[in-house]
Amino acid sequence: MPLPLLILILPVLELWLMIEIGSQVGALVVIGWLLAMIVLGMNLLRYLGASSMLRSAQNLRSGAEFPAQSLADNLFKALGAVLLIIPGFLSDFAALLCFVPFIRRLMFKRWLAKMAIKTATSGFYTSGFRPGHFHQDPFQNSDFAQGNVYEHQSSAHSKSPKSGVLIEQSPDASESSGSKNT
Template identity: 30%
Template sequence: MATYRLRGGKGWWIAAAFIVVPALEIWSIITMGGWIGGVATFLLMVASGIVGGYLMRQEGRKAWTEAQRQMEAGQMPGRALLDGLCIVAGGILLISPGFVTDLIGITLLLPLTRRFYRSVMLAWLEKKMRGGSFMMRGGRGL
């Protein structure tokens, strides 16, 4: 029997997320169903997916337009790219069934709360680059 070890023990939180997040989602769906009923819970989940898709499209357009504007001005569109990552992640979370991921997804899509995620991502990237643990790997050059 093969045993698998997470690299350096640093990825344990990924394994935990695959267990904890679905359990929280099931619990939230059952709880919401008890409060408002099964049909209303189902319709609320469908509505969150539709609203999430709409918001993702609108905010994605804004981020894309901003990235294009910055590139045309000769600037690196760093903030717009981080916004785009947040928007994609938020859209995916809103499309997936459940209310916990919906809450996180909506905060990733709304510009006011997206700033928090963007600053966390930027701080993480800066820490990785300063520490030398973030390396670009690619082809052999041109």
């Protein structure tokens, strides 16, 4: 299901579920439940923020588990706390799933598998960074190929592109013998 459609449907489902449960057990019970879950989620988020870094540092020092696994475990717990803060029964159920260790491990493995597939399909070499591009000489057909240097003398936002000095150098000479304005 696409994310925009889920974002539109989820609040409607949450509201419908709150109305249905409220008609069965009473509106005050539903409001009390929602407020209790908000307070619980805020306290859990506060607790997890402080304890997760300490626990990750201790695990890293002792070598008990990989730091990435510990951080991902704490990330899913924090996601569960945030889901508890969001009012609704479906988000509360999803939050409780984030606190079950077996389900957390399954979510972590699924997330790693998705990242591996995404990396394999799009590749590491995105945004034009391909191995074949690095061996090409960018200065192949220019004055720079002969060892010349172009010194720009005006501002970078200048409208005239030829306002500088071309310092001609031969590749075997170490000092420049002349310069000409272009």
